[in-house]
Amino acid sequence: MAEHDTIRDKIASQYAELSDRLKVAADYVAEHPLDVATRSLRSLSAASGVSPATFSRLARALGFSSYEEMRELSRRAVGNRALSFSERAGLLRAEARAGGGPVSMLERQAAACIRNIAELEHNTDRRRLTQAVDLLHAARNVVLFGAFSSTGVVEYMAYLANYIAPNWTLAGRMGASLGAALADLGAEDALLVVTKTPYARRAVVACEMARSDGAQVILITDSHACPAIPHANVHFLVPTESPQFFSSYAATVVLIETIIAMLVARSEADPSERIRQVEQRNRGLGEFWPG
Amino acid sequence: MAEHDTIRDKIASQYAELSDRLKVAADYVAEHPLDVATRSLRSLSAASGVSPATFSRLARALGFSSYEEMRELSRRAVGNRALSFSERAGLLRAEARAGGGPVSMLERQAAACIRNIAELEHNTDRRRLTQAVDLLHAARNVVLFGAFSSTGVVEYMAYLANYIAPNWTLAGRMGASLGAALADLGAEDALLVVTKTPYARRAVVACEMARSDGAQVILITDSHACPAIPHANVHFLVPTESPQFFSSYAATVVLIETIIAMLVARSEADPSERIRQVEQRNRGLGEFWPG
DNA sequence: CAACAAGCGAAACATATGTTTCACAAGTTG
DNA sequence: CAACTTGTGAAACATATGTTTCGCTTGTTG
Structure with a gap:
């Protein structure tokens, strides 16, 4: 578990160690990645009722060197999602073309299940x-x-x-x-x-x-x-x-x-x-x- | 076309009126909505090679009262895209249409599950x-x-x-x-x-x-x-x-x-x-x- | 050529932002 | 009870941010 790619992962791996207040802040960050990436720290503070200082501390507690670094990860989270429509389709095709094989099993299973439910x-x-x-x-x-x-x-x-x-x-x-x-x-x-x-x-x-x-x-x-x-x-x-x-x-x-x-x-x-x-x-x- | 819902629309409708430099700035904004929503004006300036003042002026030229207002529209753009990957499931629309009408429980549950799987x-x-x-x-x-x-x-x-x-x-x-x-x-x-x-x-x-x-x-x-x-x-x-x-x-x-x-x-x-x-x-x- | 207008970037400006300090409260230990 | 630790928000702080001013350049008009 050396690598953490998403904020959620990072939060999950440290959550137990956090203080009560930091957990509240972490919950908010996990649930509002778009706002974290997009709004200012102080806006989050106002919206969540957690003091600015606490968010700043949260970033450190999660192993980031600054709040901005944590925000960068949130940016990537919403960035990936933003890709999904056009670019992701392209990626998929590329991936499929790559070797016929490596369209992930998860993708196939998820697609099949969604079809079934629909x-x-x-x-x-x-x-x-x-x-x-x-x-x-x-x-x-x-x-x-x-x-x-x-x-x-x-x-x-x-x-x-x-x-x-x-x-x-x-x-x-x-x-x-x-x-x-x-x-x-x-x-x-x-x-x-x-x-x-x-x-x-x-x-x-x-x-x-x-x-x-x-x-x-x-x-x-x-x-x-x-x-x-x-x-x-x-x-x-x-x-x-x-x-x-x-x-x-x-x-x-x-x-x-x-x-x-x-x-x-x-x-x-x-x-x-x-x-x-x-x-x-x-x-x-x-x-x-x-x- | 009295109403413009997206930045792209707004840019498109005003583009002809813009000066050369403002067009460059507008191009950049249109192509990088996520960065606009996410980074600071000065970061954009550095990345695009357009001076900060120009972006500020662009916002006015497009009819916004401030740069922040333009950014708000960009936020919404990436926010909508974040949703859209579940929209691909199609059922969301049914749910949305349900302004109070008799949407079946099955519809709601299926939509939620498809979102979860996606x-x-x-x-x-x-x-x-x-x-x-x-x-x-x-x-x-x-x-x-x-x-x-x-x-x-x-x-x-x-x-x-x-x-x-x-x-x-x-x-x-x-x-x-x-x-x-x-x-x-x-x-x-x-x-x-x-x-x-x-x-x-x-x-x-x-x-x-x-x-x-x-x-x-x-x-x-x-x-x-x-x-x-x-x-x-x-x-x-x-x-x-x-x-x-x-x-x-x-x-x-x-x-x-x-x-x-x-x-x-x-x-x-x-x-x-x-x-x-x-x-x-x-x-x-x-x-x-x-x- | 002069007079003018328009567009631009550097820099000055007021302000908002993220961080850190500080004092206090709550809980624990000796 | 005192000494200490831990966690917190208010406020002070240095800094980054968006805006505006100012002077310069370029192109146009008389």
């Missing part, structure tokens, strides 16, 4: 989304299930849901019986399944069983060929295109986050209260780093 | 990415850890990794001892931690312990304020902006997928063989729906 946004039927949220909102109990690669995102969804609804359960967790969770499902309940190619047998069967028990089934999958679709009340097809051997879950995460967000908006109870409570308790247990 | 792509240092992949590739054992909201994505990463490397372990799984996993860490091993605000104490401590045992620590987090950064060999700051109460993991997923993809590219063994084997076995166990 496609998701474009293709998803809003009424169906509303319908799914209605079902989840009305359900007595909601059971979540995902296997193999989908385990992680479903767990993420369950985590988010716990902040707003106590009646959500993650099924098939740590080898626990999926059957047990399904057995309790009735007409007033909902099952939400995420499954991608190749489709887990258990995911398909879970949908089938839940549906035959009269429960509401919501399915998130990657293709119209998914065998669980016939058993779902509502299903979503999420683009998963990726340059890699595995398919990308980025768009799926977006969909999941959107569903949770819509649930929050729907629920009459203020979620921030429950969030506060949960976090308060975690804090009390010493689970969180004191910030 | 920012990640732009801000991430490629060398650092390579460095992280090198560490993971060279490690004898790799331990993954994530708590609370990060549990899911880390699990996802572990799942992907199992296709290409048998020496990756998910720590703290199902209540199993995190300490046990850390105890085995030595200088030849690596720990990869994902943690977001509020930071799990265990995540921070895990980094600290691993580092003091000489292990390589790779950290994925959301802010320079993360207390684990000082204990990491390599860290990544992932944008998590979101219109919701919770932060988005979409960009984090992209980063994780990219790291895995780079590992695949690095490994000499053909991953498809192992993938085929794993899937074959799962198929044999009847885990997959026959497709």
